[in-house]
């Protein structure tokens with residue numbers, strides 16, 4: 001038998017590699033702070049522990065690793081150490097007890113380029129961030145401002161109902177996921193730019209390109225010593241190109257706003273310009289800050305968070321028939337949307353749990369029986385629907401690992417020493433399913449919140465953190481929830497829902513898209529059937545836009561009257577007559 005011996009150069013290379021690994025190990029051991037060593041998976045010289053994440057969703061892989069290594073573990077990703085916490089006490093330490101120390105974000109290449117050197121609220125730090133956050137709470141995303149956008153929400157949700165109405169009367173399925181993305185995109189862009197901005201579409205198209213770029217990742221973020229690779233791979237160059245495009249659009253938009261200021265119906269750019277002019281801010285805001293805020297608040301509502309590898313299925317072009325005139329069907333095809341995702345997950349869970357669906361529909365239909373339509377002011381009385389939203393966010397938090405935090409000072413957490421500057425991730429997805437904190441945590445059971453489990457997602461129950469907690473908790477929670485609950489209530493009130501023909505509940509793919517987001521991998525397609533006719537202004541829109549009937553024609557007037565009278569079911573008949 002022949003004995004195989006490696007060649008001399010190969011053996012030497014192997015020996016050299018071994019020595020390098022050993023030297024690195026000994027060095028890190030000697031420089032380590034006091035306290036026990038972090039548990040964690042073993043790592044390879046160049047890629048660190050990346051190979052442990054291959055082939056699974058990051059939050060799933062990290063939960064499985066935590067089961068083996070414990071609730072506090074260290075993971076080396078490339079050249080960067082990350083501490084991953086999967087315990088309620090750990091989350092409480094970072095987000096409450098030591099919140100001030102951990103209220104910092106790492107500097108990420110994309111945020112630096114796109115947001116004018118991290119001049120937005122989500123990625124800035126220190127005094128500048130504190131000032132912007134105050135503006136967000138008081139002026140931009142506070143209760144009063146959110147309320148001021150109620151008519152915008154009502155209008156956009158009505159347009160959604162109109163499109164679902166098309167599908168219902170035609171007996172066709174609708175790509176609900178895609179249409180919900182349009183809904184939330186329209187709301188956020190119009191809230192920021194106002195309704196009069198001609199640049200909206202161009203802006204969103206460019207944002208879409210930025211999101212597509214997040215399907216790659218910055219080498220420099222994971223290998224700080226190889227930052228040059230971001231230039232060589234074209235990552236930075238492309239981002240700079242998109243940044244310039246966004247900058248030009250926003251510059252023009254700001255000039256337009258400066259020329260025609262309106263105090264009666266302020267959009268977010270109007271508000272920011274007013275605050276800039278008042279000049280009494282501790283840290284003055286510049287035009288660049290305004291632009292960064294608008295860009296990142298749009299991105300924040302998408303799951304565009306660093307190294308987010310999205311592989312969501314593109315929208316189905318065959319369903320263009322049901323799309324609002326002038327709207328781009330595949331807007332944000334590469335990205336996903338927090339609010340829209342949550343509605344989509346809620347509808348997915350409800351279709352799989354008919355009892356919960358019936359109960360939610362009964363609640364809203366019973367309450368709105370005499371009225372015939374749902375307004376934003378009605379929503380707080382739908383306690384069960386609120387529980388459906390909570391249960392959906394528990395099982396499908398859009399940011400399963402929150403956004404990363406960085407400690408400013410070296411500190412102790414649960415007996416371990418976390419050196420200053422180390423990135424910390426909290427697996428809120430795993431916490432929200434952990435049998436230690438939840439009975440039957442993997443199952444969808446909205447009633448758990450009505451039967452004694454009074455956990456809330458407002459940042460005080462550390463096993464339930466879909467919006468995070470502490471100083472850097474989501475700044476747009478009320479903004480997101482108001483759209484979410486209104487749209488869901490109307491979808492449940494006006495329509496009954498079924499899976500497309502031939503599809504059994506077991507066939508519905510509930511897979512999440514790959515990346516740091518937990519959106520649906522494949523858009524949800526459902527078949528609606530009308531239950532309560534649409535009697536709000538939306539119906540007027542339905543008939544006005546239906547199949548291109550001109551708003552000034554007699555046919556339009558006919559439909560208009562039919563709509564006003566609430567003859568939703570007559571629509572199909574009327575349409576047939578007209579086509580003849």
Ligand code: HEM
Nearest residue numbers: 122300338399403466467468469472473474475476479480
């Ligand atoms: C269902 C909807 C939403 C969910 C579940 C959600 C969740 C989150 C989470 C988990 C964070 C990170 C918190 C942390 O690090 O502790 C965050 C941050 C943020 N979110 Fe949301 N979000 C939603 C909607 C929105 C909307 C609609 C807006 C804006 C209109 C928004 C604006 C922001 C901003 C500005 C931050 C950064 C806050 C900071 O760093 O100070 N979010 N969000």
